Amino acid sequence: MAELQIKATVNGRKISRSAQPSQRLLDFIRDDLNLTGNKEGCGAGECGTCSVFVDGVLMKSCLLPVAKAQGTQIDTIESLAKTGELSVLQKAFHKAGASQCGYCIPGMVMAATAALRSNPFADREEIKERLGGNICRCTGYQKIFDAVELARDVQNGRLPATMLDGIDAEQGDYIGKNVSRIDAPSKVSGKLKYAGDMLMPDMLHVHVLRSPHAHARILSIDTSAAQAMEGVEGVITSADVPGEDGFGVFVHDQPVMARDKVRYVGEAVAAVAAEDPLIARRAAAAIKVVYEPLPAVFSAEDALRPGAPVVHAYAPDNITKHIPIRVGDVEAGLAESDLVIEENYETQAIEHAYLEPEAGLAYVDHDGVVVVISPSQNITHHRHMLAKIIAKPIAKVRFIMSPVGGGFGGKEDMIYQGMLALLAMKTGRPVRLVFTREESIASTAKRHPSKTTLRMGLMRDGRIRAVAFRMIADGGAYGLSTEGVMRKAAILGAGPYVIPNLQMDTIGVYTNNTPSGAFRSFGALQTQFATESHLDIACERLGLDPFEIRRINMMRDGATTHTKQKLKSVSIGRVLDAAEKASGWEKGVSGQRNGRGDLNGEGLRPAVALGARFVGDTKQEAAE
Amino acid sequence: MARMRGRGMAACWYGIARTATVDRAAAWAEIDDGGSAKIVTGVTEIGEGILTVLAQIAAHEMGLKPEDVVIGDNDTARAPEAAHAGATRQTYMIGNVVALASREARGKLVEVLAKMWEVEPSTIRTGNGFVWAENTNHKITMGKAVECCKQRGVVPVGSATFGTDTTGLDGTDGAGRPWQAYVFGCQVAEVEVDTVTGEVQVLGMWAAHDVGRAVNPKGVEGQIEGGIVQAIGQALMEDYELSNGHTTTPGFAKYILPTSLDVPMMNSIIVEDPDPIGPLGVKGIGEPAMVPTIPAIMNAIYDAVGVRITSLPATPEKVLMAIREKQQRENQMAVQAAE
Numbered sequence: 030m031a032e033l034q035i036k037a038t039v040n041g042r043k044i045s046r047s048a049q050p051s052q053r054l055l056d057f058i059r060d061d062l063n064l065t066g067n068k069e070g071c072g073a074g075e076c077g078t079c080s081v082f083v084d085g086v087l088m089k090s091c092l093l094p095v096a097k098a099q100g101t102q103i104d105t106i107e108s109l110a111k112t113g114e115l116s117v118l119q120k121a122f123h124k125a126g127a128s129q130c131g132y133c134i135p136g137m138v139m140a141a142t143a144a145l146r147s148n149p150f151a152d153r154e155e156i157k158e159r160l161g162g163n164i165c166r167c168t169g170y171q172k173i174f175d176a177v178e179l180a181r182d183v184q185n186g187r188l189p190a191t192m193l194d195g196i197d198a199e200q201g202d203y204i205g206k207n208v209s210r211i212d213a214p215s216k217v218s219g220k221l222k223y224a225g226d227m228l229m230p231d232m233l234h235v236h237v238l239r240s241p242h243a244h245a246r247i248l249s250i251d252t253s254a255a256q257a258m259e260g261v262e263g264v265i266t267s268a269d270v271p272g273e274d275g276f277g278v279f280v281h282d283q284p285v286m287a288r289d290k291v292r293y294v295g296e297a298v299a300a301v302a303a304e305d306p307l308i309a310r311r312a313a314a315a316i317k318v319v320y321e322p323l324p325a326v327f328s329a330e331d332a333l334r335p336g337a338p339v340v341h342a343y344a345p346d347n348i349t350k351h352i353p354i355r356v357g358d359v360e361a362g363l364a365e366s367d368l369v370i371e372e373n374y375e376t377q378a379i380e381h382a383y384l385e386p387e388a389g390l391a392y393v394d395h396d397g398v399v400v401v402i403s404p405s406q407n408i409t410h411h412r413h414m415l416a417k418i419i420a421k422p423i424a425k426v427r428f429i430m431s432p433v434g435g436g437f438g439g440k441e442d443m444i445y446q447g448m449l450a451l452l453a454m455k456t457g458r459p460v461r462l463v464f465t466r467e468e469s470i471a472s473t474a475k476r477h478p479s480k481t482t483l484r485m486g487l488m489r490d491g492r493i494r495a496v497a498f499r500m501i502a503d504g505g506a507y508g509l510s511t512e513g514v515m516r517k518a519a520i521l522g523a524g525p526y527v528i529p530n531l532q533m534d535t536i537g538v539y540t541n542n543t544p545s546g547a548f549r550s551f552g553a554l555q556t557q558f559a560t561e562s563h564l565d566i567a568c569e570r571l572g573l574d575p576f577e578i579r580r581i582n583m584m585r586d587g588a589t590t591h592t593k594q595k596l597k598s599v600s601i602g603r604v605l606d607a608a609e610k611a612s613g614w615e616k617g618v619s620g621q622r623n624g625r626g627d628l629n630g631e632g633l634r635p636a637v638a639l640g641a642r643f644v645g646d647t648k649q650e651a652a653e
Numbered sequence: 654m655a656r657m658r659g660r661g662m663a664a665c666w667y668g669i670a671r672t673a674t675v676d677r678a679a680a681w682a683e684i685d686d687g688g689s690a691k692i693v694t695g696v697t698e699i700g701e702g703i704l705t706v707l708a709q710i711a712a713h714e715m716g717l718k719p720e721d722v723v724i725g726d727n728d729t730a731r732a733p734e735a736a737h738a739g740a741t742r743q744t745y746m747i748g749n750v751v752a753l754a755s756r757e758a759r760g761k762l763v764e765v766l767a768k769m770w771e772v773e774p775s776t777i778r779t780g781n782g783f784v785w786a787e788n789t790n791h792k793i794t795m796g797k798a799v800e801c802c803k804q805r806g807v808v809p810v811g812s813a814t815f816g817t818d819t820t821g822l823d824g825t826d827g828a829g830r831p832w833q834a835y836v837f838g839c840q841v842a843e844v845e846v847d848t849v850t851g852e853v854q855v856l857g858m859w860a861a862h863d864v865g866r867a868v869n870p871k872g873v874e875g876q877i878e879g880g881i882v883q884a885i886g887q888a889l890m891e892d893y894e895l896s897n898g899h900t901t902t903p904g905f906a907k908y909i910l911p912t913s914l915d916v917p918m919m920n921s922i923i924v925e926d927p928d929p930i931g932p933l934g935v936k937g938i939g940e941p942a943m944v945p946t947i948p949a950i951m952n953a954i955y956d957a958v959g960v961r962i963t964s965l966p967a968t969p970e971k972v973l974m975a976i977r978e979k980q981q982r983e984n985q986m987a988v989q990a991a992e
Contacts (some may be wrong), residue, residue, distance in 0.1 A: 075905035126871040129879065146685030160913045164905065167700045169878030172871075201716055201780025203709040205935070207871040208719050212698055212707045243898025247702040294898045307897050323766035324896060378893040378903075379886070382910055394661025398730070406699060407737035412729045430727035433699040433738070437883070440699075441739055469904045475893050514820065521830050525666035533827070547739060549883065549932050550940045553667060556948065561663035561948030562963065565955065575662050575952065576728045579839075583664075593828040600863040600926035601837040603666060607922045608662065612841035619956045620663065 037098050039064070040108040041208045048095045055079045055090040057098065058105055065226035066106035066219020067135050068434070070164070070384045071466040077163030078136035078384055081105045087143040089162075106135035106219035109142065117143055118180040119217040120193040124207050125176035129167035129235035131216030132384040132434030138161050138217055140478050141177045149185060153178060161387035166382050166435050186314055187391040208328070214475075224403055224431040224461040225388035232390070233302040234453055235462035236309035237445070238316050239472060240291035240298050243541040244325035244338065247290055247298070251317040255301055258315065260308040263446065264454040266299045274418030276443045278410070278547065280349070282341055285418060285447035290323070292340055292506035295471035297445070302452040302460045325541040329480070329503040340506060340539035347539045349504045352519040353589055354533035362495025366486025370566055374483065374559040378503070379476035381548060385434020386469040392450035392459040398425050399450050404433040406441040418447050419454065425526025438547030442474055442509050474509050477502040479518075479555040483563050486530075491573050491581040495530035496523050500556060504537040505544035514545070514552040522556025523591055524564075524600045526582040531591055542577050558647030565619050574616045655849055658856070661952025662841045667864075667941035668832030669928075670742035670817055677816040678746040681732035682711065682754035684762055684802075684809040688782050688795030690717055692754070693725035695735035696747050699937045701939055703870035707751050710933065714755035716779020717795060734813070740935055741937035744868060745834060749931040750815035756932075758810025765802045766791075767811075814932070832934045834928045838862040840881070842949035843917075846957045851973030852956060854887055855915070858946065861922040865936030873938050874921040879918055880942025888947045889966050907948045 032047045039062060048057050052096075052449055055072075058064050058081065067090065074092040081090045084473055109116045115123065118141055128134045137160065144151055144159035151159065156177045157170075160191070165173065182188040195209045213219040246260040267274060267288040268594035272289060275281030287298045299316050303309035324338040329430040332347040339345055363369050389403030399419060405411050408428035416426045433440060452460045479502040486495040500518060504511035515535040535552065536547075561574055568578050583601045590596060608614075670676040682693035692711050698704045708719040725732055733745050759779060766784060767774040776787040785792035793801075802809050822829035843857040860877045867873045891911045894901045902908040927934030947965065955961050960975035 050776070072904045073904050123852060124701075126875050129702065129875060130698075157913045157916070162912075164910055164912060166883070166910070167879045168875060169880070169882035169919065170913045171878045171919050172875055174913070174916075197718075197781075201713065201718075201782075202868070203713040203719055204868050207710070208705055208709050208869055210702055210872075211708050211719065214706050249861075290956075294900070295769060327895065327898060339863075351824070352827065353825065355825070372963060377887070377891075377965050378895075379891050380893045380908055382891075382905070384909070404699075406739050408727060408729050409734050409736045424730075427728065427730040429729075430695075430697040430698065430738075434740065436699040438739055438854055441737060452769070465706070466905065470893075470903055470908065471900055476887070513672060516831075519827065520822070521666060521668065525664065525837055543893070543898075544899065549880070550667075551740075552941050553665070554884075554887075554982050557663075557665050557944050557950075558947050558965070561665070561945065562951055562961070565661065565663075565948075565952045566961065579664050582966070586668065591827070592822060592831060593826075594830045596835060597929060598926050599835070599837070599840075600924060601666065603924050603926065604837050604839040604861040604863055604922075605664060607857050607924050608839035608841050611861065611920060611922045612662075612843075612857075612859035613662070614662070614841060619952060 031098055032396050035095060035098055035147050036100060038102045040104055040111065050096060053091055053096040054093040054095050054098050058090060060249060064105050064224065066108050068132055069632055076384060077140060078133045080136040080139040082392060083116055087140060093633065097179055106139060109138065110218045115214060117183050121176040121180035121449050122217045123213040124193050125172050125179055126210060127168060128210065128213050128216040129433040130221065131221060131435060132162060132164045132214050137165060137173060144177065145181055145184065149181065151181065152328065154410055155265065164384065166384055167370065168411060189250060192226065196374045200305050207638060214578065218285050221432055223385055223434050224390060226391055229390060229392060229459035232459045233304065233456060234306040234309045235302050235449065236306065236313045237297050237448065238299040238313040240287060240294055240296040242320050242322055243294050245291050245320035246323060246325040247287060248310050248319040249319055250299060252299060253456055254315040255312040258312045260304040261301060261312045262379055262458060263302040263452050264299060265451050269455065273417045277508045278416045278441060278510040280508040283507040293543055295543065297448060300448045300452060302456050308349055313627060327540060327542060329454040329501045329538040329540060332540045335475040340541060344539060348539040349539055350515045351534065351536045353390065354517045354519050354531060356528065356591055357530035359495045359497050359532035361532045363484060363486040366494040367489045368570060369484060369486045370563065370570065371484045372563060374481040376479045376555045378478040379548065380435045380470055381439030382468045383435025383437060383439060384467055386444055386464040387473065388463040389446055389449050390459060390461045391453040393453050393457065398427050400429065400430050401446045401450055402429045404431050404440055404448055405446065406436045411443045411446060414443055415447060421452055437549040438551065439473055441547045444473055474544050475553065476548035477504060477514055477545040481559045483559050485567065487571065488569055491578045493526055493528050493582050497532045498522055499534045501538060503535050503542055505540055505542045505547060507544045509544050509546035511545060516555045517543035518552030520592055521553040522560060524560045525584050527588065528591065568575060573616055575619060576605055576614065579605060655847060657708065657846050657957040658846060659953045659954050659957025660841060661949050662839065662947035663945040663952060665941055665944035666817055666835055666837050667741065667944060669834040669937045670832060671837060673819065673829055673831040675748055675817055675819055677812045677814060678735040678750045680735065680750045681733060683950065683984060684715055684758050684799055684810045687798055688717060688799060689721040689723060690715055691723050691725065692974045693732045694747055694751060695727050695732045696738065696743060697727040699738045701876060702869060704742055705747055706872065708754050708846050710748050711755045713761045714752050716784065719783055721782065722949045727742045741939045741941065744935050745937050746815060748935050749933055751815050752932050753788065753813030753815060754811045757813060758809045761807060762798055762802055762809040765805055765807050766798060771800060785889055789942045798930050798966040803979055829901065830978040833930055835963040836941050838941050840945040840949045842953040844950060844953040844957055846972065848958060848976055851969035851976065853889055853967055853972060855917040855950060857918045861919045861924055862938055862941060863924040863926045864938045865928045866925050867923050868935060870923055873923055876938045877921045877942045878919045881946050882911050882916060884943040884946030885915060887965060888950045892966055912919045927932045
């Protein structure tokens with residue numbers, strides 16, 4: 030297709046540049062103009078981090094063909110603090126603590142700027158509606174709403190501009206103070222460079238070929254057509270790994286690229302480094318892989334059945350890790366209980382959905398040190414593993430942690446850094462890989478889906494006598510953090526309660542599903558969901574208030590845990606009191622408590638407003 | 654009967670830093686020219702605010718302002734090991750070790766000034782960029798103090814390491830000491846359930862968490878609020894689905910995440926039960942923040958409409974089905990009672 034000549038005004042400057050018709054406005058801004066403040070989060074108009082103004086209108090630049098920019102005025106996040114001074118809204122984001130990882134923030138600031146331009150008197154509910162097209166995974170949005178309200182009030186003169194200033198602690202006591210985040214100015218202005226924003230001279234672009242099969246033997250890989258393509262500088266497969274090919278957090282069972290067989294859909298099979306991303310993608314498509322599909326297993330229960338397909342030869346029973354905890358005699362404890370409650374619980378797989386998809390760069394430096402720059406949550410461990418994989422001493426491997434656009438455990442796995450290192454070594458040039466959102470979702474770890482059977486024996490007065498707890502979790506195709514997740518699930522699952530007889534089993538299982546791995550709350554979420562739901566069922570059966578049953582059973586100072594560790598101070602009683610008091614809790618048995626009808630009655634807490642239902646013309650009201 | 658409200662609660666506990674293994678971290682500190690400071694440690698922000706927390710701790714310990722603290726990049730070839738950004742360990746492991754390294758650097762500076770002013774080192778105070786000796790007229794800026802040190806051939810630096818006294822678990826009964834610091838939390842959820850559509854809206858959350866000692870209360874709130882909203886996602890809408898190993902939720906159009914319209918009013922209550930082992934008393938908040946949210950919401954749904962959702966997520970379809978089944982059961986019982 031013919032090239033376009035784009036003439037536009039970008040951040041107040043006239044530009045005239047050639048562009049490919051296939052480019053999106055986002056590519057043009059980020060790749061051609063090197064304005065990397067606005068990010069790509071999803072490439073599908075869902076997350077909003079690429080939001081810019083086109084002729085003053087908020088637009089998602091990933092949805093706009095570059096041709097639409099012809100003759101327009103485009104303003105990116107870089108336009109807001111052009112003089113070096115942050116806008117009122119950016120200052121308010123800084124002051125309110127509205128940025129965390131910062132990756133969504135450029136788009137969020139643009140959307141909030143648009144909101145206050147549309148209605149300088151927008152109330153909180155309207156602000157929520159107007160930010161509804163922007164996803165943030167870190168903050169929970171509340172501090173973002175606070176920031177927009179603060180900016181609105183300063184702009185309208187209702188609050189003095191000094192409200193945006195930082196704090197000065199008297200006596201230099203800075204612990205316990207709301208010091209404004211030191212990294213926030215770089216995030217609200219879009220200046221912070223994440224790995225996908227970084228460039229190196231002479232840099233190549235990487236594309237990964239991924240498995241279309243859940244379980245298949247690799248009969249052959251023919252890379253000759255890809256290698257022969259113009260612009261292709263290097264193609265790698267597992268044959269290019271010089272050392273011990275394995276990574277993982279606890280067991281190193283995952284090869285850098287599939288070796289002999291693939292175990293899940295989306296597993297890396299080969300990778301290409303080329304002069305531009307399009308050539309890399311075309312070359313990857315030209316790699317011929319012959320697969321022999323194998324019977325696959327898609328649930329943890331099926332994987333535990335005798336005769337199930339074996340995912341890893343070293344684990345013929347498909348068990349990644351089983352963690353047992355034993356206290357007392359659980360069957361005797363259940364037998365002597367007044368009441369035994371049994372229930373099953375299920376939790377689903379969850380995607381981390383950090384707004385920054387995986388990205389990284391690698392190069393070999395002047396001393397022959399292999400350097401990898403990526404938003405890895407664990408560079409210390411990664412360098413140990415990579416040193417073995419590329420058969421170099423640890424001093425010849427260097428990992429640099431780039432700013433992380435959200436992790437939540439999902440960036441603890443060395444899922445792509447090995448390929449980057451191998452391609453940098455093979456081509457002798459810097460290489461960069463940026464995942465698409467689809468690639469990130471399909472190929473990286475999830476929260477372990479789980480199935481739990483819980484039997485709890487209680488006495489009539491609410492005391493727990495015995496707990497038998499068994500959780501089976503689908504760890505997917507590779508070990509990653511499964512062992513640790515099972516351990517934390519087991520140690521914490523029965524809750525901070527005195528339980529004289531406990532039998533706890535957590536079992537992580539291999540399947541041919543997307544691997545499960547580390548995810549914020551790491552097994553404790555799945556198991557404590559079951560226990561805390563179960564306690565409320567017990568309340569209903571025993572006629573107890575939910576706070577009361579927890580107080581009856583809670584560990585106290587000096588308690589012994591389920592793993593027989595003696596604790597000193599135990600604060601569960603304090604947090605129960607604090608939550609009960611702050612929420613204005615109405616005592617009573619679940620489902621039978623009164624107080625739902627008269628939420629505004631005397632002595633009762635006020636009704637909570639239902640979120641995001643702004644009605645009426647607030648602009649009009651404010652003007653009056 | 655269209656919209657019913659209910660409240661539920663749940664408690665939690667959590668261990669701080671790596672589990673059932675010895676955790677460790679190291680840091681270097683230097684009080685630099687002009688009264689600024691350098692902290693070098695293997696840590697980088699993953700969004701939680703650790704850089705600000707470390708700057709506050711270093712400023713507090715060395716007598717500077719947080720904006721005068723420069724924190725070096727996390728680089729395995731340039732910074733001492735501080736290991737991974739996870740396991741609710743950064744404030745505890747790295748915060749504590751930065752405090753120790755900062756104290757050592759300050760000690761070097763104080764030693765020089767005590768000799769220069771002929772006072773006891775214990776009478777020297779530092780704060781907000783100044784150094785002074787109690788009950789004297791001696792007071793200089795930190796920049797001047799560093800100059801004095803350097804004229805006497807001393808660069809005020811410190812280094813420290815911090816490790817945990819923990820063990821693995823016994824393979825048979827699980828006995829062991831997995832962590833040296835534990836935190837506890839409790840959350841109350843208020844929900845509204847639409848009995849026509851099955852839709853659940855979380856209206857309010859009250860979250861009380863013990864964090865040991867809050868270095869930056871607003872940052873703690875940010876962790877709690879972010880944790881709650883992620884947990885609302887898992888409780889009500891998020892579901893990574895597979896069909897024969899192929900995902901059917903490949904992008905954000907299919908994989909539904911909480912947006913600003915799903916956010917309840919969140920109230921954080923910070924409880925401080927200081928850790929007796931570390932030098933600062935800090936513990937952590939990242940992961941425990943989202944542990945009690947889901948059961949609190951499920952217990953609130955039960956309180957509102959009398960159905961118990963035991964399989965996540967509590968989608969409108971699932972809630973509606975449970976409500977209908979409950980009504981059918983009640984109708985049958987009524988019919989039986991009438992007969």
